[in-house]
């Protein structure tokens with residue numbers, strides 16, 4: 001009867017965070033990952049950059065690819081205006097089950113729609129499923145070799161409008177070289193690198209912010 005790391009992370013949230021207080025959930029996860037067990041959340045350092053971008057964009061519709069335990073979902077949703085939504089996609093049902101409970105503990109269920117499935121299957125269904133035209137912000141944090149194909153798929157499905165922002169985690173570590181090359185070369189994007197570190201470590205990593213120019 002061994003627990004998993006996501007289960008232990010959820011227990012730390014339920015023990016140390018206050019129900020309905022998203023910032024205490026963020027703090028509890030960061031504390032757990034620094035003091036107990038590393039986990040692949042975007043973390044506090046890159047999380048502050050994510051906060052800045054979310055606040056600047058002030059999005060109505062956010063797409064997050066890669067929920068994991070819901071840490072960045074909570075970081076994003078806690079900053080959204082009323083009626084704004086985060087649609088977050090997780091492939092792994094065990095991760096999704098933990099994320100659902102972390103998001104609920106933060107009291108952010110009303111702002112979050114968690115889908116369990118493959119991005120390649122769901123991106124083409126987003127418009128009909130959620131009655132939206134485009135995403136104001138996309139946070140890419142799933143399989144690193146899916147960043148580029150899913151970005152091209154979002155373009156083809158008309159899910160990006162002039163000014164839509166893509167923010168990609170881990171462009172250095174583990175790395176998404178083909179994606180980075182694409183958004184930096186393409187005349188359809190204006191790209192900017194935010195140098196940081198791999199969550200809870202001194203290893204270099206960063207976020208790439210790319211504005212779709214349409």
Ligand SMILES: O=C(NCCCCCn1ccnc1)c1cc(-c2ccc(F)cc2)cc(O)c1O
Nearest residue numbers: 040065066067089090091141142143170173174
């Ligand atoms: O692989 C990562 N994320 C995707 C997880 C699975 C996504 C499943 N999914 C969801 C939707 N569609 C598919 C990831 C890895 C690392 C890392 C860095 C260094 C190291 F030594 C080990 C690991 C750091 C991150 O910040 C990450 O995000």
Ligand SMILES: [Mg+2]
Nearest residue numbers: 042141169170
């Ligand atoms: Mg990541």
